[in-house]
Amino acid sequence: MTGASDDKKAGSGEFGFIARHFRPLAGAESLDLRDDCALMRCPEGEEFAISTDTMVENIHFLPDDPPETLGRKLLRCNLSDLAAMGARPHAYTLNVTVPRGGRHDENWFVAFSRGLAKDQQRYGIHLIGGDTTSISGPLVLSATVFGLLRQNTALRRNNARPGDGIWVTGTIGDAALGLLVLQGKLKDPSGFLARRYHLPQPRTGLQLHGIVSAAMDISDGLIQDCGHIAEESGVQLVIEADAVPASYAAASLGHDWLMQRLCGGDDYELLLTCPPERSEALQAACQTADIPVHRVGTVRTGTGVRLLNADGRETIPQQGGWQHF
Amino acid sequence: MTGASDDKKAGSGEFGFIARHFRPLAGAESLDLRDDCALMRCPEGEEFAISTDTMVENIHFLPDDPPETLGRKLLRCNLSDLAAMGARPHAYTLNVTVPRGGRHDENWFVAFSRGLAKDQQRYGIHLIGGDTTSISGPLVLSATVFGLLRQNTALRRNNARPGDGIWVTGTIGDAALGLLVLQGKLKDPSGFLARRYHLPQPRTGLQLHGIVSAAMDISDGLIQDCGHIAEESGVQLVIEADAVPASYAAASLGHDWLMQRLCGGDDYELLLTCPPERSEALQAACQTADIPVHRVGTVRTGTGVRLLNADGRETIPQQGGWQHF
Numbered sequence: 001m002t003g004a005s006d007d008k009k010a011g012s013g014e015f016g017f018i019a020r021h022f023r024p025l026a027g028a029e030s031l032d033l034r035d036d037c038a039l040m041r042c043p044e045g046e047e048f049a050i051s052t053d054t055m056v057e058n059i060h061f062l063p064d065d066p067p068e069t070l071g072r073k074l075l076r077c078n079l080s081d082l083a084a085m086g087a088r089p090h091a092y093t094l095n096v097t098v099p100r101g102g103r104h105d106e107n108w109f110v111a112f113s114r115g116l117a118k119d120q121q122r123y124g125i126h127l128i129g130g131d132t133t134s135i136s137g138p139l140v141l142s143a144t145v146f147g148l149l150r151q152n153t154a155l156r157r158n159n160a161r162p163g164d165g166i167w168v169t170g171t172i173g174d175a176a177l178g179l180l181v182l183q184g185k186l187k188d189p190s191g192f193l194a195r196r197y198h199l200p201q202p203r204t205g206l207q208l209h210g211i212v213s214a215a216m217d218i219s220d221g222l223i224q225d226c227g228h229i230a231e232e233s234g235v236q237l238v239i240e241a242d243a244v245p246a247s248y249a250a251a252s253l254g255h256d257w258l259m260q261r262l263c264g265g266d267d268y269e270l271l272l273t274c275p276p277e278r279s280e281a282l283q284a285a286c287q288t289a290d291i292p293v294h295r296v297g298t299v300r301t302g303t304g305v306r307l308l309n310a311d312g313r314e315t316i317p318q319q320g321g322w323q324h325f
Numbered sequence: 326m327t328g329a330s331d332d333k334k335a336g337s338g339e340f341g342f343i344a345r346h347f348r349p350l351a352g353a354e355s356l357d358l359r360d361d362c363a364l365m366r367c368p369e370g371e372e373f374a375i376s377t378d379t380m381v382e383n384i385h386f387l388p389d390d391p392p393e394t395l396g397r398k399l400l401r402c403n404l405s406d407l408a409a410m411g412a413r414p415h416a417y418t419l420n421v422t423v424p425r426g427g428r429h430d431e432n433w434f435v436a437f438s439r440g441l442a443k444d445q446q447r448y449g450i451h452l453i454g455g456d457t458t459s460i461s462g463p464l465v466l467s468a469t470v471f472g473l474l475r476q477n478t479a480l481r482r483n484n485a486r487p488g489d490g491i492w493v494t495g496t497i498g499d500a501a502l503g504l505l506v507l508q509g510k511l512k513d514p515s516g517f518l519a520r521r522y523h524l525p526q527p528r529t530g531l532q533l534h535g536i537v538s539a540a541m542d543i544s545d546g547l548i549q550d551c552g553h554i555a556e557e558s559g560v561q562l563v564i565e566a567d568a569v570p571a572s573y574a575a576a577s578l579g580h581d582w583l584m585q586r587l588c589g590g591d592d593y594e595l596l597l598t599c600p601p602e603r604s605e606a607l608q609a610a611c612q613t614a615d616i617p618v619h620r621v622g623t624v625r626t627g628t629g630v631r632l633l634n635a636d637g638r639e640t641i642p643q644q645g646g647w648q649h650f
Contacts, residue, residue, distance in 0.1 A: 035541075036482070036542060037406050037409075039375075042366065047364050049363070051363075052420055052456055053420075054420040054456045054465075081361040081362050087362065093469055095378075095467045131377055131467070135381045137462025142420045147362070154364055
């Protein structure tokens, strides 16, 4: 069931748990988490964009990751999918499967739900339902996130055309390097890279309908995600390695980590293609939203992804992107 | 991401897996599972009813349960929530977290998705998105299911009134007894009770708007779920134990198992309250849908749930219903 009623003994079992940690997050559409389903209406002329993701302890996050960022990361991964379609965030459901044994105690959930509350406010979303279960195993979190957009305005992956420029928001590769920092394989005294891994910044709020020809978010790594647009649009994406924007923290690690940056996942920046005549409109839209955007290559006829170095010679990515499964 | 593009090497990794097992289940709203989000519209004057559930191996199902029934059970638990609101089934998302180590091999997933396909046809639903992840732990399945209904027609839990009759569909307690059979604690040569545990029959298709005063599905056990309606409606529910319908298989086990039947979960029948003047309309609606319905008690002023035996004397349930967490 989506909702769950209060037990008469407030505070006991599942019902008290929901009342304490999740009811404060629930919007009107949740029916206060007290009924069998949530009820959600769509404004006239609009449609829902829907994304769902699961995060598993030891796979997508580390056991000692701060609980306050875990739910936020899950939300933001999905919000990034909404951003890639051009939808504005609206609501979400949350399924929490908690390891037996008490490691995730009351304090843990206070911090976890405090993180969710922060991102609800930040992105204008609310909880509409969920489920809590237990497991003899690691923590598992699933969210389904709902966005709204005008009908027929969704940004798709299948309309990139030869001649279009390839653009990315923000900086690329920080999250992959941040994971290496957290694993002790790299040093970043500033903490910037680890923060990028823990808490992505989904690029919601951009108005790109009528400007870009294709869009997706970079979750599996720039090279692999370029492959997805190439495949869906029936084109070739040519990336200029040196044009791919690096953060100060990433750049200061030197050129050795370029392939990790280009192939590593979890950035949650946007990958966009844009006809040359709309480049200025793209830059203006990003400036309005205060989001950096850089051109990193060109769409060509052909298939697959090519990566060029500073001399214009082809270089071969050493590793694929993230395989979920 | 909700969708996932085909890898160029069809059959490899996550993308081949999705193409083989889940793309055949995907409806048009899924964008063929190839984009960042699904897109879903709501017909004018209608709204979505949304329910989400997680099932965990060793908690909600057994490792040797047939794979073909697992996804169907997850869908049906959620479809039962839609039925309780009076919504008609429409679509779902599915998150599958698979144990590492290969026990869930290609054959397992062929059977799993074949089961889903059967229920898609049976209930007129389609897959719109999902996520596949791996885990060092048990199998975890989450689904979010979407139904449609006319605005302002949802059946709620909070409108039961003193004097209303209390009704249930089908027979009560079969699934709880079926679990005992599967655990070797009870014998049922017919297999009926185990089937009721493996594969509930959600009561979709009933037209109860304007007839019943409150509705919910019985997932936690009749007594506990009556408590939810009592709490939400601010009334007392008085149940006559002997009026609670038993299947032939359950009745043939004798009276000793009455409390297990009344307190055990997983039946996914409907619990309804209905003003006396609309009892005939309720029975007619159920007859039209070919769904048995029986009156099991009366709503009174007061709080909580009372259980009366055949002499009209009060009897105390020996155990609560299912606590999820």
